[in-house]
Amino acid sequence: MLTSSFSTLHWWTAAALSGVVLAAAAQFLATTTKGRLLAALLPLVGAVSVILNSAARGYEEKAPLVLYTATALGLSLCRVVFSKYLRRQRELVRSGKSMEQVTGKQTALFLLTFAVIVLALAILL
Known part of the structure; x- marks a missing residue:
């Protein structure tokens, strides 16, 4: 584990930095001002959810x-x-068209990819 010597302060720093990274990644998906604001709030909502x-x-x-x-x-x-x-x-979306519908296989692929990434991070962290 790369973080076996992390103190609580280190974890707070890692959590804050990962929240910033998530907000930046989510900004890519936002196409409106309201969307950008919601994307910026995503890490905060996630943090509150995990802590509670x-x-x-x-x-x-x-x-x-x-x-x-x-x-x-x-x-x-x-x-x-x-x-x-x-x-x-x-x-x-930017061209005024509707997004393609997400299929069940695409959703399954996303969830599987997410699970594998988080598992790999859990092993590394």
Whole structure:
């Protein structure tokens, strides 16, 4: 584990940086001012969700930060993996057309990719 010596302060820093990375990755998908604002709030909503859920389950102090960091980085890396598809969808919206409908196979592929990335991050972190 690359982070075995991380203190709580280190995890707060990693969580904050991964939130910034997630906000930047989500900005790519935004096509309106409202969308950009919502994309910027995404990491904050995620952080609140993970912290409240972890508090309800009694997880230790670092656990929510590790979960948040892995999830935010996982979503950000999925943005990179699926960049060609996402770029095509964004261009359709910008040209005034509707986005292509997501198929079940595409959804399954995204979820599988996300799970593999987060698992790899969990092993590395």
